[in-house]
Structures are given as structure tokens and as C-alpha cells.
Amino acid sequence: MTVHIKKPNFKCSECEAIFIPYKEGIKCPKCNKEVKEDISEYLDFIDEITGSMKIHKIHYGQYSPDAWYVGSMSDHIQSLVFQTFDSMEHDLKNGKEKEYLSNFINKIKWKSEKSDHRYLKNYVKEIAFEVLDIYKREKIKSIHPSIRDRIRMLLRQCLP
Numbered sequence: 237m238t239v240h241i242k243k244p245n246f247k248c249s250e251c252e253a254i255f256i257p258y259k260e261g262i263k264c265p266k267c268n269k270e271v272k273e274d275i276s277e278y279l280d281f282i283d284e285i286t287g288s289m290k291i292h293k294i295h296y297g298q299y300s301p302d303a304w305y306v307g308s309m310s311d312h313i314q315s316l317v318f319q320t321f322d323s324m325e326h327d328l329k330n331g332k333e334k335e336y337l338s339n340f341i342n343k344i345k346w347k348s349e350k351s352d353h354r355y356l357k358n359y360v361k362e363i364a365f366e367v368l369d370i371y372k373r374e375k376i377k378s379i380h381p382s383i384r385d386r387i388r389m390l391l392r393q394c395l396p
């Protein structure tokens with residue numbers, strides 16, 4: 237059961253960069269223009285990310301589902317956050333979460349031959365930090381799949 241947040245792509249009126257304006261007063265991560273449009277439909281984005289993380293953790297034992305289709309910027313951001321937090325839980329034993337998240341996000345390949353997303357690096361970092369606050373407050377790390385889901389996961393691995 238994958239949870240796609242399905243926020244429409246938001247385009248900066250100045251430079252046309254696509255991002256999700258998840259908080260009031262946010263500026264375009266590319267050209268720094270302040271967003272003046274009505275962004276009320278985007279303001280629950282961080283809560284929606286952590287909500288999808290909880291559901292994925294219960295169903296898959298991790299935040300990244302087996303298959304994840306990226307059709308929008310919100311899908312893309314979800315995917316990056318899932319990978320970052322999966323990796324952090326795997327590697328990090330205690331403390332220094334912010335440092336870990338920051339280093340992990342720095343190492344993501346932001347530029348390819350086809351696209352240059354380097355302007356998203358610090359923006360995704362800020363999102364990861366916002367997610368981290370809720371992650372710690374709501375103890376998302378300690379969520380475990382139910383017995384039923386664990387059996388289902390095992391069967392899926394065994395069956396052809």
C-alpha cells in the first residue's frame with residue numbers, strides 16, 4: 237500500500253522552477269522570489285510525508301516501498317525523504333541525525349546530463365529537518381510492522 241501525496245506541481249512565477257511551497261513565507265529555492273500565491277493546499281505537505289512514512293513502515297518495514305512511481309515533484313521529494321530516512325535508520329546508531337541527513341542529501345546526484353536540480357539540495361534538506369522534528373516527536377523510528385504484515389512480507393519474498 238503506497239501513499240502518494242498527490243500535490244500538484246507548483247511553478248515559480250519568476251523562474252518557473254517547480255517545487256512544493258510547504259510553508260508560509262517560503263521563497264523559491266532557485267531564484268529566491270517570495271511566493272505570494274495562495275498555497276493553503278500545500279501547507280500539510282510535511283504532515284503528509286510523515287503520515288506516508290508511518291504507513292509504509294507498517295506495510296513494508298521501511299519507508300521506501302518496493303516500487304515507487306515518480307510522476308510529480310511531490311512524488312520525487314517523498315522518494316528522496318524515504319531513502320534518506322531508511323539509510324539513516326540503517327546506519328546511525330545514536331544522535332547526530334541532522335548531520336547524517338545533511339551529509340546524505342549532499343551526496344545525492346543532483347545534476348545529470350538531462351537535468352540540473354542542484355538548487356533543490358538545501359530545499360530538500362530543510363524538508364528533511366522538518367520531517368525529523370515530527371519523526372522524533374512521534375517516535376516514528378519505533379514503528380514496526382504488525383505480525384500479519386511481517387508474514388505477508390515473508391511470503392512475498394518466498395513465493396514466485
Ligand SMILES: [Zn+2]
Binds near residue numbers: 248249250253266267
Ligand atoms: Zn524562482
